[in-house]
Each structure stands twice: as structure tokens, then as C-alpha cells.
Amino acid sequence: MHLAYPAVLSVLLFCTGLYGVLARRNAILVLMSVELMLNAVNLNLVAFDVWLRDTLHAGQALTLFTITVAAAEIGIGLAIVLLVYRNRGSSDIDRLRDLAEQAGEADPADRDAQQPDTKAEATA
Amino acid sequence: MTLAAASHGFLSPTGVEIAFLLVGIVTLGAAVVTVTTKQLVHSALWLVVALGGIAVEYLLLTAEFIAWVQVLIYVGSVVVLLLFGLMLTKAPIGRSPDADSGNRWAALVVAAGSAAALVWVVVDAFRATWIDLDGPVQGSTQESGRSLFQYWVLPFEALSVLLLAALVGAIVLSRKHGAAAAERGAVAPSTPTGPAAHAPGEDR
Numbered sequence A: 001m002h003l004a005y006p007a008v009l010s011v012l013l014f015c016t017g018l019y020g021v022l023a024r025r026n027a028i029l030v031l032m033s034v035e036l037m038l039n040a041v042n043l044n045l046v047a048f049d050v051w052l053r054d055t056l057h058a059g060q061a062l063t064l065f066t067i068t069v070a071a072a073e074i075g076i077g078l079a080i081v082l083l084v085y086r087n088r089g090s091s092d093i094d095r096l097r098d099l100a101e102q103a104g105e106a107d108p109a110d111r112d113a114q115q116p117d118t119k120a121e122a123t124a
Numbered sequence B: 001m002t003l004a005a006a007s008h009g010f011l012s013p014t015g016v017e018i019a020f021l022l023v024g025i026v027t028l029g030a031a032v033v034t035v036t037t038k039q040l041v042h043s044a045l046w047l048v049v050a051l052g053g054i055a056v057e058y059l060l061l062t063a064e065f066i067a068w069v070q071v072l073i074y075v076g077s078v079v080v081l082l083l084f085g086l087m088l089t090k091a092p093i094g095r096s097p098d099a100d101s102g103n104r105w106a107a108l109v110v111a112a113g114s115a116a117a118l119v120w121v122v123v124d125a126f127r128a129t130w131i132d133l134d135g136p137v138q139g140s141t142q143e144s145g146r147s148l149f150q151y152w153v154l155p156f157e158a159l160s161v162l163l164l165a166a167l168v169g170a171i172v173l174s175r176k177h178g179a180a181a182a183e184r185g186a187v188a189p190s191t192p193t194g195p196a197a198h199a200p201g202e203d204r
Helices: A004-023 A027-052 A058-088 A108-113 A118-123 B002-008 B015-036 B040-060 B064-088 B104-125 B141-151 B153-187
Strands: none
Touching: A004 A027, A004 B015, A004 B040, A004 B104, A027 A058, A027 B015, A027 B040, A027 B064, A058 B064, A058 B141, A058 B153, B015 B040, B040 B064, B064 B141, B141 B153
């Protein structure tokens, strides 16, 4: 099999997950997109392991480890999302802006109005 | 490079490649529907199709143990967890018009740009590389188990400690709030900020 098939498929899956992480508003859908990205990485690991015929099977062992870490991540992530939902009554990522840097004390409605550039503020 | 291309036949796909391509198209389509659909529960169900398609791709790459692990863990438990999460956060059943945030066009540009760049780089790098799927199976349960318990024992055990820590962390995260609420209900009802009883994952 040509190596480009699994490599290109995993690239496209990764970019699909990237779009989901950036574009989705619900926190659980963002977690789903993260799962897609991790699965793309797993597919790459398996394909390169089979290609290299590694005697240690590093790719497959790492894939199993990635699957386990992803399971742990989804458990903790869902616990955090449920906790946030219980405290706030919402799991929309756009509205969880307590850690955002506030220029002055603008009122929350004003800050929510300017949504397209929230990412840049949130990382500041 | 020319020898490799000549021996494998350029642009004459084998049966495995055709199967991989078809399953890959289904997987990619399911993934795209997962990240674009407006119905949140349908999104989780399409994720089952995408993850199952990846399991079939593992089988086509002769990594059968990982394929079954994928089916067990992802399709079996992670999607169920996600569905429970959607239900517990009262996700709307029908179409929700605000499923996508305001920056979806920026996200589309970023995703398309990175996809174009990565596809270009990957295709250019592995133009003349073939996976040899004949011969002994690479990822049978016997092979995986032998390599895992001969060479990867220490990471395996460290991973079990990590899983235990994640389990304890998830229990603490979901349980602390109940204890704090009970305390608050006993001492002073409806005081939202009891500083002593807050979990570390909370806002302050």
C-alpha cells in the first residue's frame, strides 16, 4: 500500500478536528473534535509502525498509550464540563470568560457582543 | 525511486488500497458531518461512524489488536461518555442554531490552510514509499502483547498509575461539589461562594 493513503487521510482527519475545536461552541463538541485529532495521530503512528517494521513496535505501543491517555482525558474533561455546567448553567465556551483580560470594567453584555476576536483576548 | 515505482506500479492501486480509500472517504465524511452538524446528538452518533472507520483502517493496516482496542474503548465507552455528557448538560435534541461560534470562518480558513500545507508536504515527502503488507502480520495480539510486555513494561505500569490518578481526579471533581452543597445547605442556604469548600477545578 502506498504510504500516502494513510498519511493523507490522517492529515485530513486532523484538520477536520482542528476546525471543530476552533469553530464549535459547546464544550462537549470541542472534546469530540479533540478525539478526532488524537485518532488522526493514532492512524499515523500505526501506518508508520507497519511501514518501518519496527521490532520494538514503538508505534503500536504508543498508539495504545495514546488511546489510554485519551480515555483519561475525556473522563477528566467531561467531569470539568459537568462541574462548569452545574455552576454556570451553560457549557458554551464563548460565555466562560472569567479568565479573559478585561480592559477596564466593561459590562459583560458589551464584551459578549464582540465575539469574533475573543480568541486573541483569551490567549493574552 | 524509479525502481520502487516500477516494482509497485505507479497509479495502479491494489485491492487493499481501494478498500482503504473507500473506507477513508466514509470516515472523512463522517468526521466532517461530526464537526458541522447542528444537531448535537447526531454529532456524537456520526463520531461513532468515524471512529469505526478508523478501526477498519487499522484492520487494513494489519494492526488487528489496536483495531479491537479502538472498537472497545472509543466506540464502546468514549462515545457513551460523550452522550451522557450531552444529556447531563441538557443539550437540545433538535437543531440548535448556535452550535457554531462566531469565528467559524476564521476556523475554516485555518483548517483549510493547514490541510493544504500538510497534504502538500506529506505527499511530496512520501511520494515513492510503499508499505509492505505481505509477510508476517505486524499487529496481531501475540506480537503486540510480546512487544508491550518485553520492551514497554515500565511505561505500561506508569500508564496504569496515570489512569488511577485520572479516576481519582474525576471522582473528586464530581463529588466535591455535592459535599460542598450539602455543607452549604446545612450552614447557610444559597451562598454561592463558600471559599473553603471549592474544588480546584472551579472558577476561583
